[in-house]
Amino acid sequence: MVSAIVEQIAIRPLTELDISRVVAIDERLSGVYRPEVWERRIVYYLRRDPDSCQVAEVNGKVVGFMFADVRGGEFGLEETTGWIERFGVDPDYQGRSLGRKLFDAVVLHLKQSGATTVRTLVDQKDRDLATFLRAVGFQDAPLTALEMRLG
Amino acid sequence: MNVEQTTLPKKYHDAVLHWQRHNFPDYGLLPENWQKYFPSDPEFCLCAKMEIGMGETIEVGEHKGEKRRETPDQLGEEPAKHLLAIIRAQASTEFGSIQQHEGTLARAQDEEDKIWVLRVMAEELRHGYQMLHLLVSQDWSHVSGQKAEEMVEEILSMKTGSHVLDAFNVEYDSFVDNVVFAAVIDRVGKYQLSMQRVCSYRPFAASMPPMLREEAFHLAAGVVPLRRWVQRAAEGNALISMAAIQKAFNKWMPRGLEMFGHEKGGDSNVRFGFKNLRNAEAQNQYFEECGRMIADLNQRYIRARLPQLSPQEAEDLAERLIRESGRHDGISAADLLRIPDMRFFRRKGEPAFTMVGSRSETFDDVEEYTRHLAANLPDAYMHSRDMKQYVETLRQVVSGQIAVDQAIKKMPTLKRVGGACPCSRSVRWVIEEPTAAPAPGTTQPAA
Numbered sequence: 001m002v003s004a005i006v007e008q009i010a011i012r013p014l015t016e017l018d019i020s021r022v023v024a025i026d027e028r029l030s031g032v033y034r035p036e037v038w039e040r041r042i043v044y045y046l047r048r049d050p051d052s053c054q055v056a057e058v059n060g061k062v063v064g065f066m067f068a069d070v071r072g073g074e075f076g077l078e079e080t081t082g083w084i085e086r087f088g089v090d091p092d093y094q095g096r097s098l099g100r101k102l103f104d105a106v107v108l109h110l111k112q113s114g115a116t117t118v119r120t121l122v123d124q125k126d127r128d129l130a131t132f133l134r135a136v137g138f139q140d141a142p143l144t145a146l147e148m149r150l151g
Numbered sequence: 152m153n154v155e156q157t158t159l160p161k162k163y164h165d166a167v168l169h170w171q172r173h174n175f176p177d178y179g180l181l182p183e184n185w186q187k188y189f190p191s192d193p194e195f196c197l198c199a200k201m202e203i204g205m206g207e208t209i210e211v212g213e214h215k216g217e218k219r220r221e222t223p224d225q226l227g228e229e230p231a232k233h234l235l236a237i238i239r240a241q242a243s244t245e246f247g248s249i250q251q252h253e254g255t256l257a258r259a260q261d262e263e264d265k266i267w268v269l270r271v272m273a274e275e276l277r278h279g280y281q282m283l284h285l286l287v288s289q290d291w292s293h294v295s296g297q298k299a300e301e302m303v304e305e306i307l308s309m310k311t312g313s314h315v316l317d318a319f320n321v322e323y324d325s326f327v328d329n330v331v332f333a334a335v336i337d338r339v340g341k342y343q344l345s346m347q348r349v350c351s352y353r354p355f356a357a358s359m360p361p362m363l364r365e366e367a368f369h370l371a372a373g374v375v376p377l378r379r380w381v382q383r384a385a386e387g388n389a390l391i392s393m394a395a396i397q398k399a400f401n402k403w404m405p406r407g408l409e410m411f412g413h414e415k416g417g418d419s420n421v422r423f424g425f426k427n428l429r430n431a432e433a434q435n436q437y438f439e440e441c442g443r444m445i446a447d448l449n450q451r452y453i454r455a456r457l458p459q460l461s462p463q464e465a466e467d468l469a470e471r472l473i474r475e476s477g478r479h480d481g482i483s484a485a486d487l488l489r490i491p492d493m494r495f496f497r498r499k500g501e502p503a504f505t506m507v508g509s510r511s512e513t514f515d516d517v518e519e520y521t522r523h524l525a526a527n528l529p530d531a532y533m534h535s536r537d538m539k540q541y542v543e544t545l546r547q548v549v550s551g552q553i554a555v556d557q558a559i560k561k562m563p564t565l566k567r568v569g570g571a572c573p574c575s576r577s578v579r580w581v582i583e584e585p586t587a588a589p590a591p592g593t594t595q596p597a598a
Contacts, residue, residue, distance in 0.1 A: 016371040017440070019378065020447045024462035033458070035382075035451065039375045047192060047270075047368035071191070112153075 007058055009098070011105045014053035014065065016046060021062035022055075025088045041086070045069065052082070052113065054105045056089070056098040064089035066102040070113045075143065077119075082110030084120040087129070103136050121145055153203040154361055156196060159280065163287055163303055166581040167197070167280055170307045175249050177256055180266075181273050188266045195273050199284035200361035201354065210349040212424030219353040223291050226352060230423040232294045234352055237425065238285050240315040242306045244340070245279030247319030248272070250311050251332065255323040260390060267372040268329050271337075274365045279306075281358050289354070300581045307581075317499065317562060318406035324531035327391075330380075331399035334373025334444065339410040341366045342433050343426075351424030374444060381448045381488075385455035393452065393486055398529045401491050401509055404441065408434055409499040442490045446470070449487045456482055496524060498541060498562045504548045504555050517542070517549050 019042050023035045045053045045067050056064035067086035072078060084106065089098050107118060119141065122130050158164055171178050181195060209217050223231045249272045256272075259265035283306070287299040295302060312320050318336050323329060344363045350356040380391045411417075417429035428436075449469035454460060457480055460468065471477060472484045491509040494502035506514040509527045514520035521542050525533050532538060544561050547553045553561075 015367065016374040017443055017447060019374070020450055020462065027462070033454070035378070035454075039378060043267075043368070043371045043375055046371045047189065050364060050367040 007096075008060070009096075009101070010057040011054050011101050012057065013051045014042065014045060014055055014067065015050070016042065018042070018055050018062050018065070022065050022088070025063070025065065025090045028091055029088050041067075049113065051109045052106065054102050054109075056093075056102050058093055058096075058098075063093040064098045064102055066099070066106050068106050068110060068118075070110060070115050077117075079116050080114045082107070082113070082115035082118045084118060099132055100136060155201045155203055157199045157201065157284060157288075158197075159199070159284055159287065162300075162581055163283055164197075166303060166307060167276070167283065170246070171276060174246070175253055175272060175276060177253065177269060178273060178276070181269050184266045184269070188263065189270065195270070195277075197273075197277055197280060199281045199358070200277075201357040202360040203357075205353065205357045205360075207353075209351040209424045211427045212351060212422050214351060214424055217351075219356065220351055221353055223289050223352075224293065226423075228294060230351075230425075231291070233419055233423060234350075234355065234425060235286075235291055235294055237347075237420075238282050238355065239302070239306065241343070242279050242282035242286070243309055243315040244319055245275045245282060246306060247309065247311065247314040247316075248275050248332070248336070249279075251319065251321070251323050252329055255326050255329055258326040259329070260326070261376070264326070264330065264372075264376045267368075267376070268333065271333060271369045271372050274369065278362050278365070281362065282306075285354055285358065303581050316406075316410055318403070318410055321402070321406060321532075321537055322535065324529050324535075327395055327399045327529075328402070330373050330376045331396065331403055332373070333369055334377055335400065335403040335407045335441065336410070337366060337369040337373060338440065338444075339407045339437060341370060342411070342437050346420075346426035346428050346433060349424065349427045355425075374447075377448055378451050381452045382455045385452045393488060395529070396448075397488050398527065398532075400445070400488065401496065401527045402529055402532055404491050405496040405498075407441075408438065408493060409497065411437065413499070414501045438490070438493055445488045445490050449473075452487065453482060456480075491527075496528070498544075499559055503559050504545055506545070506549075517546050520545070 019035070019038055022042065023033070023038045026038065027033050048069055052069055053065070053067040055062045065086065065088055066084060068082050068084045070080060070082050072080045074081070084103075087099070087102070089102075110118060118138075120133065120138070122133060124130075159167070185192070185194060205219075207218055209215050209219055220226050223234070226234060252268055252272050252275075256265060256268055259268065283303055286302050286306075290299075291302070292298060297305075309315075311322055314320050318339075323332070341363065344359050344366060348356060348359040348363070350359070377396065380396060381393070383391050384393050384396070411434040412430040414431045414434065417426070417431070417433070420426040421429055426433075446466060446469065450462060450465045453465040453469055454462070457465065457468075468479060468482075469487055472479060472482065473487055473489060476484045478484070489510070492507055492511040494505055494507035494511075495509045497503050497505065497507075506517070506520045508514065508520075508523050512523070514523060524538075524542075528538075541562065544553075544558045548555055548558045
């Protein structure tokens, strides 16, 4: 007899009880355990607007996250902008359109919050992420990210 | 987010600021520290915030599908009375928690923890202000029998000991209480606000989303310091221990569970369309969520002690140690946090005065149970008037002198009732200005 296991997928706003799972996903992706970094970051997002940050659950377990923030006036961009700043999906759960679902939920809220544009920065070496972002509708921006190492 | 911000008429706004001067003297530290701790966040605003664009239709109850009510008289007498009691209780909790936090705020070991709690307090002040807005912006006199001024006066006169709910009548013993209260009692607040988002009375429903967004930070202001303390405890820092955190959980969890009301109640709230869950449903979800919070803290502790373990292995180990009361690599079950039994130290609801221990043990003897409480609650709290009253009442219940129902009504028994501003016995919080008519509430749109 073959039993079908039905996956229950849910996308919902971030809460403070998601910190451990976000730390664990980041650890799987980066190989570094850094709870302090995520505690600080998640407090920032929760006090700004918890609905701009969404997590993906599969059968009640958080397996992905996308954190955004609505700001305006940065880099001479006066329009209200939704900045997508943190994104990760547990490698065991990739390939199930969770990133797309997270993106759709985040963008819906950003629109409701008055954002007219969504922006992000991508590491040039991260081709998978760039491919994903183009697939959901991102295009090359006229701005170029520049940096200079000090010391 | 589309929010409309409103200020109270001047006499009420001034009454809240007057209350703040006496009950929340540290309020002024917040603007001084805002840029350092909350850069880029919009400045704090003491105002009522109403969500624009809430659905027009009642979502639950006997009037489901009808248009949301705009004024108390549209609710009908019994529902209006019921909702008024909810708003008053909500207002009492907001002002009450500030009075509790203020007592031990300055004892925080970390400045950041202190400023986070300070922001929580300011936002609770805003939530209280929000409830006063609901009371004074509409005429409730047909069900309250009081003028708006009298209702405001009554709420602002409450002190720790005379608030509506027990959790707000218990003093803090240390800054551990500030943090555990935010993690445990504010979590009940989150549930109440979430349930009330469906409310059939539109102004109340529209008050909930802005409060809920702020409540998310309040919970983080409890859980994140706890996560850091657990790490320090694992590192052997003598200034914080798992035992101290456990005792604070044991102190607050029973009061949090009681905030949902009697386990068999809540039908009226659903029937009137005020909330979407009955008391026991919400209470069970809350208890399960507190269990997850404690499991997270245990995982953080174990990973600090045994960094070679994966997150899942750490979580599994914590579960196993607690289940088997076991020991592994120098960590024992006693080092970890446990959620106390739902019936532990209860004085309201179904398990009131049943003498159940934190780990579900049952007791027949009051003195033995009191010793169990002494071993599981903070020392300073055991020496409190609140505990003395509780134990005396428990003795009366067990000896048959009073029934449980009577005992429930006796708690809390502190009942410090204010009534006048402490500046002068003759001055009240709400001061009429005879020279000018009260300024109307101003309304300004906000993004």
